[in-house]
Amino acid sequence: xxxxxxxxxxxxxxxxxxxxxxxxxxxxxxxxxxxxxxxxxxxxxxxxxxxxxxxxxxxxxxxxxxxxxxxxxxxxxxxxxxxxxxxxxxxxxxxxxxxxxxxxxxxxxxxxxxxxxxxxxxxxxxxxxxxxxxxxxxxxxxxxxxxxxxxxxxxxxxxxxxxxxxxxxxxxxxxxxxxxxxxxxxxxxxxxxxxxxxxxxxxxxxxxxxxxxxxxxxxxxxxxxxxxxxxxxxxxxxxxxxxxxxxxxxxxxxxxxxxxxxxxxxxxxxxxxxxxxxxxxxxxxxxxxxxxxxxxxxxxxxxxxxxxxxxxxxxxxxxxxxxxxxxxxxxxxxxxxxxxxxxxxxxxxxxxxxxxxxxxxxxxxxxxxx
Amino acid sequence: xxxxxxxxxxxxxxxxxxxxxxxxxxxxxxxxxxxxxxxxxxxxxxxxxxxxxxxxxxxxxxxxxxxxxxxxxxxxxxxxxxxxxxxxxxxxxxxxxxxxxxxxxxxxxxxxxxxxxxxxxxxxxxxxxxxxxxxxxxxxxxxxxxxxxxxxxxxxxxxxxxxxxxxxxxxxxxxxxxxxxxxxxxxxxxxxxxxxxxxxxxxxxxxxxxxxxxxxxxxxxxxxxxxxxxxxxxxxxxxxxxxxxxxxxxxxxxxxxxxxxxxxxxxxxxxxxxxxxxxxxxxxxxxxxxxxxxxxxxxxxxxxxxxxxxxxxxxxxxxxxxxxx
Numbered sequence: 001x002x003x004x005x006x007x008x009x010x011x012x013x014x015x016x017x018x019x020x021x022x023x024x025x026x027x028x029x030x031x032x033x034x035x036x037x038x039x040x041x042x043x044x045x046x047x048x049x050x051x052x053x054x055x056x057x058x059x060x061x062x063x064x065x066x067x068x069x070x071x072x073x074x075x076x077x078x079x080x081x082x083x084x085x086x087x088x089x090x091x092x093x094x095x096x097x098x099x100x101x102x103x104x105x106x107x108x109x110x111x112x113x114x115x116x117x118x119x120x121x122x123x124x125x126x127x128x129x130x131x132x133x134x135x136x137x138x139x140x141x142x143x144x145x146x147x148x149x150x151x152x153x154x155x156x157x158x159x160x161x162x163x164x165x166x167x168x169x170x171x172x173x174x175x176x177x178x179x180x181x182x183x184x185x186x187x188x189x190x191x192x193x194x195x196x197x198x199x200x201x202x203x204x205x206x207x208x209x210x211x212x213x214x215x216x217x218x219x220x221x222x223x224x225x226x227x228x229x230x231x232x233x234x235x236x237x238x239x240x241x242x243x244x245x246x247x248x249x250x251x252x253x254x255x256x257x258x259x260x261x262x263x264x265x266x267x268x269x270x271x272x273x274x275x276x277x278x279x280x281x282x283x284x285x286x287x288x289x290x291x292x293x294x295x296x297x298x299x300x301x302x303x304x305x306x307x308x309x310x311x312x313x314x315x316x317x318x319x320x321x322x323x324x325x326x327x328x329x330x331x332x333x334x335x336x337x338x339x340x341x342x343x344x345x346x347x348x349x350x351x352x353x354x355x356x357x358x359x360x361x362x363x364x365x366x367x368x369x370x
Numbered sequence: 371x372x373x374x375x376x377x378x379x380x381x382x383x384x385x386x387x388x389x390x391x392x393x394x395x396x397x398x399x400x401x402x403x404x405x406x407x408x409x410x411x412x413x414x415x416x417x418x419x420x421x422x423x424x425x426x427x428x429x430x431x432x433x434x435x436x437x438x439x440x441x442x443x444x445x446x447x448x449x450x451x452x453x454x455x456x457x458x459x460x461x462x463x464x465x466x467x468x469x470x471x472x473x474x475x476x477x478x479x480x481x482x483x484x485x486x487x488x489x490x491x492x493x494x495x496x497x498x499x500x501x502x503x504x505x506x507x508x509x510x511x512x513x514x515x516x517x518x519x520x521x522x523x524x525x526x527x528x529x530x531x532x533x534x535x536x537x538x539x540x541x542x543x544x545x546x547x548x549x550x551x552x553x554x555x556x557x558x559x560x561x562x563x564x565x566x567x568x569x570x571x572x573x574x575x576x577x578x579x580x581x582x583x584x585x586x587x588x589x590x591x592x593x594x595x596x597x598x599x600x601x602x603x604x605x606x607x608x609x610x611x612x613x614x615x616x617x618x619x620x621x622x623x624x625x626x627x628x629x630x631x632x633x634x635x636x637x638x639x640x641x642x643x644x645x646x647x648x649x650x651x652x653x654x655x656x657x658x659x660x661x662x663x664x665x666x667x668x669x670x671x672x673x674x675x676x677x678x679x680x681x682x683x684x685x686x687x688x689x690x691x692x693x694x695x
Contacts, residue, residue, distance in 0.1 A: 099442070132476035140442065141474060145466055151432050152467070155439015162395075162421060163443060182462075185432035192427050348477045349512060351535045354564055354611035 022220040022234045024266060027241040030295050032303025034241075041245050049310055051092050051240055053319050055084040055298050058108045060323040061117075062271070065124070069275040073331060074124045078105040079271030082238075085297035086202045086265040087172075088112065089240035093247035094170060099138040099156045101149040101171040105202075105269075109172070110139040117326060118333035128348060129337050138167075146177045150186025150199060157195035157260065168254045170198040170247075176207020178221045187228040187262055196254035198247060199262045202237060204269045205292075209283040225262035237265025238295040268292035341368050374554040377547040379521035380410050380486075383528035384448065386558040388418045391446060394532060396423045398433060398450030398486075407452060408488060408547055430456050434463020434485075438471065441481045448532055454489035454541060455498030457506070468537045469512030483538070484531040490543035490582055491632065491679050494672040500544065501669045502581075502633035507539045508610035508642070514538045514563055515610040519584040521552050523607055526561030534563060543581045550585075566613035568620070572602035575693055576620040578643050579630040580606040583662075583680065587630050590685035599693060609639045617643065618651050625656040626692050630685055635663035657695030662688045 008014055027036045034040055043051070062081045068074040080087060083105070091109040094100070102110050107120050114137035122130025123141060131141040143149040153171035160167050177183055178201050190197040201221045205212050218224060225232025231253070235246045243265055250261035270289065272278040305311035342364040346357050353361060374382065387394045396411055402425040405412035415423040426433050430451055437447040451457055457464070464485065471481045491500040507515045516531055516538055518524035524542070531538035569584060570591055579587040584605045591601035604620055606612065621627050627647060631638035640661045647659050662680050670678040 128473070128476035131474055132478050135478075140479070145462055148435065148462060148467055151435020151463065152438045152442070153435075154432065155436040156442050157439070158436060159440045159443025159445055162440075162445070169439070182431055182435065185427075185429045186435065189427055189429070189432045189436060345473070348473045350472065351480065354514070355614055356611050 018223055018226065019219045022222045024234050024236050025242050025246060026236040026239050027245065028239045028300055028304055030300055032300045032307065034304075039242075039245055041241060041248065043244070045308070045310055048305060048308070051089060051244070052301055052305055052311060054088045054092070054112055055240065055301065056316055056319045057323045058084050058088060059298055060320050061108065061327060064324065064327045066271065066275060068331065069124075074121060075126050076104075077124050077275045078273065079269055079275070080105060080108055082268045082270040082292065082296070083202060083204060085240040085243050085301070086200075086237040086267045089243035090170070090200055090247040090263070090265070093244050093251055095167060097138060097165070097167045098251075099160070099167070099169040101140050101153045101156065101169060102142050103146065103149055103172050103174065103177070104142045104144050105174070106172045107142055110142070113137060113139050115139060117330035118337075121330055121334040122337060125334065127337060127340060128344065146173060147180030147182030147186070149173065150180075151182045151189065153197050153199065154186045154189035154193070154195060157190055157197035157254075158193050161193070161195050166255045168196040168198055168251050170200065172200045172202055174207060175201060175203040175205065175212045175221060176210060176215055177201070178224060179215045184224070184227065187225065187230060187260065190260035191228040191230040194257065194259040196257075197260035198250045198254060199260060200247075201262065201264045202267055203264050204267050206269070206273070206280075206283065208273045208278060211283075220264060222262060222264035228262070230260050230262055232262035232264070234264045234266065237267030238297045238300070240297055240301050268295070343368060371553045371555055373551045374521045375548045375551050376518070376521045376524045376542070377408055377410050379525040379554045380528055380542065381412055381414070382554065382556070383525040383532070384411060384414060385417070386529060387448070387532045388414060388422055390558060393444060393446040394422070394448060395440060395445050396448045396450070397426050397436065399428055399452050400425060401450050406450065408544075410486070410542070411450070430459035431463055434460040434468065437483045437485070438463060438467050438481065441471075441483055442479060446482045446532065448484045448486060451485060451487040453495075453499040454487040454503055455501045457487070457503055461506075464507070464513070464537070464539070465510040469510045472536065473512060480535050481537045482535045484528070484534070484540050485537070486540045486542065488542045488544050488547070490545055491669070491675050492545040492582065494675065495544065496672070502631070502638060504539075504541055504609055505633060505637040505639055508639045512537065513610065514608065515541070516563060516608050517541045517543070517580045518607060519543070519546060519581055519605055520550065521554050523561060523567065523605070525554055526559050527563065527607060529558055530560040530563050533560065538563070541581070545582050546585075561607070564608045564611045564613055566616040567605045567607055568602060568616070569605045570601065570603040572600040572624065574600045574624055574626065575689055576602045576604060576624045576627040577630055577685065577689065578604050578606060578617060578627065580609055581632060583630045583632050586680070586682040587685055589682040590689060593682070593686055594689060599689075601689065606643075612639075612643060612646060614646055614650070617646060621647050621651045622654045625654050626695075627655075627659045628662060628685070628688050628692055629659065630662040630680065632680060633664060634666045635661060636666045638663060657692045660688050660692055
């Protein structure tokens with residue numbers, strides 16, 4: 001072997017050199033201290049308080065959703081506790097007209113983007129009204145097919161580019177999702193078309209019971225961006241400031257016409273995969289849970305904000321009370337939504353009903369009139 | 371009017387719609403500067419620019435996702451899947467996503483997408499190029515599936531498909547691309563989706579067919595005429611939804627029917643047609659409705675196409691069984 005080729009095949013050089021470039025980006029450490037002064041986004045006091053408010057609110061939303069699910073008052077629910085920085089600080093870097101293509105765990109982002117909470121609850125229960133997105137709210141319903149949101153995001157981003165719109169499309173998947181073909185096709189299309197897309201991988205360490213290491217031999221998921229030739233970064237997903245900055249910068253590059261970015265947020269879900277029977281004690285030890293509990297995004301942000309005199313127990317309690325009240329009202333509104341009829345489902349299939357459905361519509365209309 | 375082959379009529383339809391609606395986008399593998407592997411998009415990039423007619427990376431699923439995303443931003447995508455045997459790569463984007471978007475969003479988002487794709491046997495293609503997979507598409511609520519058999523139908527149906535605000539799968543038979551020429555109007559015109567066409571009127575037997583099998587059925591009908599039988603040939607044109615009215619009216623007139631498809635007997639859509647007839651017109655039938663279809667094997671190796679694909683002789687044989695039942 002010639003010198004050049006043997007160097008390329010030497011795992012200690014090429015691979016190591018790549019991995020070395022993906023050091024975790026952090027601004028706020030676990031003790032709530034700024035450890036990367038240079039990268040501090042210097043958000044205004046109001047912005048810092050608003051971001052904390054949303055994170056606390058969403059933690060309560062998660063607690064209430066789990067409890068409402070247990071009471072049978074919600075259906076499908078994928079817990080979010082632990083991912084508040086990853087979900088909400090990335091969303092905080094967006095503008096109103098940006099598009100969000102969420103995965104099934106990404107309900108908080110579309111709620112903060114404008115989807116009414118009662119509709120999010122109807123999504124959980126399985127009612128079409130929950131997915132009737134209000135006009136002007138640029139989101140699609142949570143995607144169940146893991147990876148599909150990635151290829152669709154490449155399409156939305158290309159559409160925005162063709163419209164010369166200074167906006168972006170952002171999408172989210174998990175660590176397991178990075179093994180899908182659509183994950184690669186999505187980032188590769190957006191790269192080839194230099195589209196304004198932000199691809200986020202929320203690496204919460206487990207795909208149901210399967211640990212991250214079983215998905216890939218790659219040391220980081222961020223480095224998979226190299227395969228698409230797009231910039232990528234590994235971020236402390238429990239650090240709201242780091243997630244915010246990474247997303248803000250990706251957005252800036254995208255609207256400047258520099259193409260898409262891939263962001264891996266290293267985070268953790270404290271709860272089960274979903275409320276549909278998953279038991280994390282089968283595959284996770286309490287040691288790991290405790291290790292990640294020490295990294296809690298709300299805890300470190302609270303310390304940081306209290307240090308600046310921007311947050312207090314009283315303020316936090318006000319947010320909690322408001323969240324509980326709004327959740328109660330939203331559940332009530334969901335309860336009051338008329339039940340679905342087969343004729344509704346038929347009517348939503350096509351703009352113009354084909355003959356087979358016209359026939360079935362009449363049959364069900366007759367049944368429903370009895 | 372101009373004499374056109376089916377592939378020319380398709381190009382013409384695309385040109386009409388690119389001109390008519392600035393939201394129409396044509397994209398796929400090699401559809402741009404190359405003009406498509408069958409020249410179906412020849413000259414379009416030159417005329418309308420790379421923003422309207424463009425090549426994509428080689429990934430069918432990504433192409434499907436692109437169509438979904440472009441629809442969300444108000445475009446009217448007309449993507450191409452190079453051969454329909456490659457649809458398996460994009461089944462989720464078509465059946466799992468495009469077909470369901472209007473329903474899953476309670477009628478708030480629509481997907482005005484037309485997926486063009488060639489298929490069909492008789493030209494010795496390599497593996498997975500000629501398979502008839504319309505049956506898979508016809509089973510997915512939310513789609514419409516269109517299969518033209520003539521240049522005139524191809525243009526009118528493609529324009530209607532592109533203008534439709536719901537997803538349409540538009541399948542183009544490889545053997546029909548250049549085998550027939552006919553008069554095709556130069557201006558834009560439409561043919562309603564879901565409407566069959568009586569290609570030949572008759573009194574003794576109805577043959578329901580689509581794609582290449584329409585022409586094989588017409589050939590069989592001519593042979594049968596020599597033997598004194600008057601045969602009606604109905605080109606379904608849209609295989610989902612079926613034109614029940616035309617099908618039943620024909621059966622009620624002739625009292626005998628066969629359904630002809632190129633797909634395997636366990637595939638295609640012939641069984642649907644038979645069911646609709648037995649549910650709606652059993653009292654008109656003098657004989658069971660029989661099917662002409664390919665054997666239930668994987669699509670043949672190229673050298674075996676001639677012994678495997680259904681042709682007018684198979685149609686004749688089955689027609690006689692029904693006529694003499």
